[in-house]
Amino acid sequence: MEDAHISSDLVRVILTEDQINQRLAEIAAQIDEEYRDKDVLLVGVLTGAVMVMADLSRAMTIHCSMDWMAISSYGSGTQSSGVVRILKDLNTDISGRHVLVVEDIIDTGLTLSYLVSNLRSREPASVEIMTMFRKPEAAENAVDVKWVGFDLPNEFVVGYGLDYAGKYRNLTSVATLAPHVYS
Ligand SMILES: O=P(O)(O)OC[C@H]1O[C@H](OP(=O)(O)OP(=O)(O)O)[C@H](O)[C@@H]1O
Numbered sequence: 364m365e366d367a368h369i370s371s372d373l374v375r376v377i378l379t380e381d382q383i384n385q386r387l388a389e390i391a392a393q394i395d396e397e398y399r400d401k402d403v404l405l406v407g408v409l410t411g412a413v414m415v416m417a418d419l420s421r422a423m424t425i426h427c428s429m430d431w432m433a434i435s436s437y438g439s440g441t442q443s444s445g446v447v448r449i450l451k452d453l454n455t456d457i458s459g460r461h462v463l464v465v466e467d468i469i470d471t472g473l474t475l476s477y478l479v480s481n482l483r484s485r486e487p488a489s490v491e492i493m494t495m496f497r498k499p500e501a502a503e504n505a506v507d508v509k510w511v512g513f514d515l516p517n518e519f520v521v522g523y524g525l526d527y528a529g530k531y532r533n534l535t536s537v538a539t540l541a542p543h544v545y546s
């Protein structure tokens with residue numbers, strides 16, 4: 364029977380819970396300031412963004428509303444293609460609204476560039492992006508991200524919403540996985 368504790372599958376902690384919370388507090392203060400006189404709608408992208416949405420919104424002190432989208436990219440394996448299918452659309456009409464997309468990670472940037480152009484076609488007052496993590500490849504696709512929690516190196520990590528085979532999202536830190544996990 365494999366060890367049920369997440370910690371036994373980890374090799375190296377890349378970001379601690381404290382580092383994540385500290386950075387979130389900084390970003391939340393900037394978002395508070397940016398939307399002080401505006402009615403902001405946070406749009407979380409399921410599933411990975413659940414953690415950042417919960418923690419970011421509670422670190423904010425201004426009012427906000429929340430909605431969710433679920434999307435699936437038509438990729439081959441782990442490769443993102445940029446062609447995106449909406450599995451669950453917003454419940455909210457965003458026309459004239461100030462929208463802040465909340466993501467866990469931007470890797471190639473293809474998902475977000477599709478999502479943002481889709482949202483813009485609905486004529487919101489503004490669309491901005493906050494992502495907790497960003498990979499180096501994102502620079503190649505010009506997605507204008509206003510708030511980035513952390514730039515990560517090009518290695519596979521899990522935790523704080525990021526999964527491997529559906530697991531590890533509930534890890535409070537971000538870490539690399541031991542080789543035995545993949546075998
Ligand atoms: O920048 P890209 O290369 O397009 O990749 C980024 C997308 O990948 C992740 O979602 P994922 O498909 O893993 O779904 P999940 O949140 O349900 O894990 C992430 O939440 C983004 O939506």
Ligand SMILES: Nc1nc2[nH]cnc2c(=O)[nH]1
Binds near residue numbers: 468518519526
């Ligand atoms: N879980 C996970 N998903 C990713 N998508 C792009 N990079 C990563 C990563 O490092 N971990």
